[in-house]
Amino acid sequence: xxxxxxxxxxxxxxxxxxxxxxxxxxxxxxxxxxxxxxxxxxxxxxxxxxxxxxxxxxxxxxxxxxxxxxxxxxxxxxxxxxxxxxxxxxxxxxxxxxxxxxxxxxxxxxxxxxxxxxxxxxxxxxxxxxxxxxxxxxxxxxxxxxxxxxxxxxxxxxxxxxxxxxxxxxxxxxxxxxxxxxxxxxxxxxxxxxxxxxxxxxxxxxxxxxxxxxxxxxxxxxxxxxxxxxxxxxxxxxxxxxxxxxxxxxxxxxxxxxxxxxxxxxxxxxxxxxxxxxxxxxxxxxxxxxxxxxxxxxxxxxxxxxxxxxxxxxxxxxxxxxxxxxxxxxxxxxxxxxxxxxxxxxxxxxx
Ligand code: PEP
Ligand code: MN
Numbered sequence: 001x002x003x004x005x006x007x008x009x010x011x012x013x014x015x016x017x018x019x020x021x022x023x024x025x026x027x028x029x030x031x032x033x034x035x036x037x038x039x040x041x042x043x044x045x046x047x048x049x050x051x052x053x054x055x056x057x058x059x060x061x062x063x064x065x066x067x068x069x070x071x072x073x074x075x076x077x078x079x080x081x082x083x084x085x086x087x088x089x090x091x092x093x094x095x096x097x098x099x100x101x102x103x104x105x106x107x108x109x110x111x112x113x114x115x116x117x118x119x120x121x122x123x124x125x126x127x128x129x130x131x132x133x134x135x136x137x138x139x140x141x142x143x144x145x146x147x148x149x150x151x152x153x154x155x156x157x158x159x160x161x162x163x164x165x166x167x168x169x170x171x172x173x174x175x176x177x178x179x180x181x182x183x184x185x186x187x188x189x190x191x192x193x194x195x196x197x198x199x200x201x202x203x204x205x206x207x208x209x210x211x212x213x214x215x216x217x218x219x220x221x222x223x224x225x226x227x228x229x230x231x232x233x234x235x236x237x238x239x240x241x242x243x244x245x246x247x248x249x250x251x252x253x254x255x256x257x258x259x260x261x262x263x264x265x266x267x268x269x270x271x272x273x274x275x276x277x278x279x280x281x282x283x284x285x286x287x288x289x290x291x292x293x294x295x296x297x298x299x300x301x302x303x304x305x306x307x308x309x310x311x312x313x314x315x316x317x318x319x320x321x322x323x324x325x326x327x328x329x330x331x332x333x334x335x336x337x338x339x340x341x342x343x344x345x346x347x348x349x350x351x
Contacts, residue, residue, distance in 0.1 A: 001048045002076045004061040005037040013058025014039070020056060024048075031077050032230050036060075040071050042226055067261070069218040071225040072232070077263040080293075083203045083231045085179050086160040087340070088123045090203075090233055091265030094338035095330040096294040098124035098162050098267075099319060102309035103131050103139060104146035112301040114153035116316035120323045123338050125150070125159035126296055130166040130174065131308060132186050139307040143170075147177040154179075158340055162205055162296070168196050175200050185210050185237055185272070188220050198227020205267060205296070207235040214254055218262060233265045234258050235296065236287075238273035247275020247312065250283050255290040266291070271298040271312045280314060281322045288329045295326070 003017055014030075017039055021028040026043040041048065050062035067073040082092040090096050099122040104110045114125050129146025131139065142149065150161045160179035165171050166187065175181060180203045187193055188209035197204050204224055208217045221232045236255060238248025250273035258266045268287030270280045284295050300306045300313035314322065323337075330337045 001041045001044070001050075001053075002031075002063045002065055003039040003041065003053050003059060004063065005039070006058050006060045007036070009037055009058035013056070016056055017053060017059060020053060024052070027226075029071055029226070031071070033077075033079075033081065035079060038076065040065070040076050042070055067218075068215070069222045069262070071230075072218055072221045072262045072264055074261060074263055079263065081230065081263045081265060083233060083265060085124060085203055088160060088338055090267075091293045093335055095288055095292070095326070095335050096124060096338045097122045097323065097326065098126045098294060098296040099299045100126040100162075101128075101300045101306065102271075102298050102313060103128045103307055104142050104149050105139075105307050107149055107152070109301060110146075110149045110153050111156060113299055113316070114157045114159060116301065117299055117319060118157040118159055118340075120316070120320040121327070121337060121339070122297075122319075122323070123159065123340050124162055124180065125153055125157065126162045126182075126298075127153075128164045128182075128308075129177075130164055130170055132164070132166050132184050133308070144173060147174065151177050165193070165197070168193050171196055171200070175202055178202060180205050180233075183207060183220075185212075188212055188217065191223055194220060194223035195227045198224045198229045200229060202229075203231040203233065204229065205233045205235055207237045207269070208239065208251075208254070210248075211240050214257060214261070218258075221262070221264060233267050233294065234262065235267040235269055236273070236292075237269035238275070246279070248273055250274060250286075252286055252290050255287060255292050259291055265293040267294040267296055268292040269296045271296070271309070271314075275312045277303065277312055277314060277318070280312060281318075281325060284322060285325055285329050288326055288335075289333060291333065291335075293335075297322070 018028040029040040099117040131141035162180040241249040270283035
């Protein structure tokens with residue numbers, strides 16, 4: 001249920017509502033950033049009677065939320081959630097591009113990638129230090145050393161860092177370095193990790209599971225929000241289908257459908273989505289045209305030498321070319337590319 005307060009309600013009246021919710025053994029969740037003061041209620045087994053709340057002073061309405069995902073649904077918050085990552089706003093009126101290598105491999109590699117994506121206009125840097133690999137014999141990431149290198153790249157470029165957190169043990173360490181904590185597709189339903197992320201103050205980039213439905217993705221986001229962290233981005237990264245010509249099948253439907261069902265920002269990952277370098281630009285363009293709030297793109301200074309996902313990583317030059325295309329599409333759909341606060345986007349070099 002969602003309690004909507006009257007426009008000029010007092011803090012005391014809000015407190016009375018949350019007290020009533022608690023006295024019923026339920027959990028109140030103040031909805032942040034909403035134009036109206038609203039309190040979501042979770043924990044009820046069946047429908048609640050609106051009169052339990054509408055009789056309290058300051059209450060305008062008590063509405064039933066029909067979706068199983070409550071706090072992340074548009075029903076509880078009409079306007080888009082905008083997540084501020086050190087001045088870069090994801091979910092607002094600009095398209096954000098996050099870019100960088102799949103894995104942090106060395107000081108030279110991450111710095112070269114970071115400077116290149118920064119120069120081409122990306123506003124967040126991605127790079128994995130803890131890598132969830134299908135095979136235990138594949139490169140698992142540089143771990144803490146990788147986090148330190150990401151911090152160095154941030155210092156040099158001003159780009160905030162998106163990096164994956166693989167488990168609850170390493171969460172405190174990763175959270176010390178990351179500006180955005182990525183939950184990988186393989187961990188989308190790691191509920192203890194989701195709950196712990198709900199208790200951190202860092203934004204979360206939640207990737208859709210390999211075979212997860214949109215409802216399952218939204219329920220996973222609900223775990224994080226219900227645990228107290230409202231700053232979640234939903235990421236479509238391709239799902240498993242019968243198709244074998246591509247690594248995954250990008251569910252482009254996910255972009256408008258998630259935007260309709262939820263107020264959270266929607267991110268598209270064309271790199272894992274298609275898995276083939278030469279097709280990444282087309283899918284990136286499609287994502288922006290479909291209304292994605294952000295893209296996350298793998299870029300490597302030398303993809304053929306990459307320790308992970310080289311086959312889908314763009315070279316720095318290819319990324320620069322893609323940014324020029326994406327910029328036009330973003331403008332055409334009325335959501336221009338975001339730029340780093342206080343700096344004009346450097347003109348991409350012609351080649
Ligand atoms: C990644 O971003 O490099 C990654 C491992 O992605 P996913 O979890 O979507 O496979
Ligand atoms: Mn990858």
